[in-house]
Amino acid sequence: MSAESASSIQRNQVDLLDFVNWSGVECLNQNSSHCLPNALKxxxxxxxxxxxxxxxxxxxxxxxxxTQVIKLHSIVIKGPEEEGPKTVKLFANKEHMGFSNVNDYPPSDTVVLSEDDLKGKPVILKYVKFQNVRR
Structure with missing residues (x-):
């Protein structure tokens, strides 16, 4: 989340960074020079x-x-229009998923990102699907 998107957090909502269990975070297929901490920390x-x-x-x-059960309202993704993600599938409370079995589960929500979304605009999720998220 960028500084501009952090300022767009609505009242009664918080940046969830302080609630991430960093010892359990994983990213499959990441480039070791361009890894997940670059996007999250x-x-x-x-x-x-x-x-x-x-x-x-x-x-x-x-x-x-x-580190505790959270409610997820929206996500912020920044990236260049040409190279940024186009589609993001979110799975709530699923662990040990890999590329071999990810298609066995329906996503809790699927987001198709626009140019504005890739500039750091918060993308509202299907809130009812993310009321008791642990992972």
């Missing part, structure tokens, strides 16, 4: 020169566990 995610990218193809599989 404070001071890294605000740096335009740092990003997250795949080392193999256009797919990444990101697992983010939390």
């Amino acid at each position: 404070r001071d890294y995610r605000e740096d335009e020169g740092l990003n997250l990218e795949s080392d193999a193809d256009e797919q990444l599989l990101i697992y983010i566990p939390f």
Whole structure:
């Protein structure tokens, strides 16, 4: 989340960074030079020169566990229009998913990102699907 998107957090909502269980975070297919902390951690995610990218193809599989049950209202994704993600599938409370079995589960929500979304605009999720998220 960028500084501009952090300021767009609505009242009674918080940045969930403080609730991430960092020891359990995983990212499959990430390029070791352009890894997940670049996209998530404070001071890294605000740096335009740092990003997250795949080392193999256009797919990444990101697992983010939390230290407590959270309610997820929206997500913020920044990236260049030409190279940024186009479609994001979110799976609530699923663990140990890999590329071999991810298609066995229906996503809790699927987001198709627009140019504005890739500039850091919060994307509202199907809130009812993300009321008791642990991972």
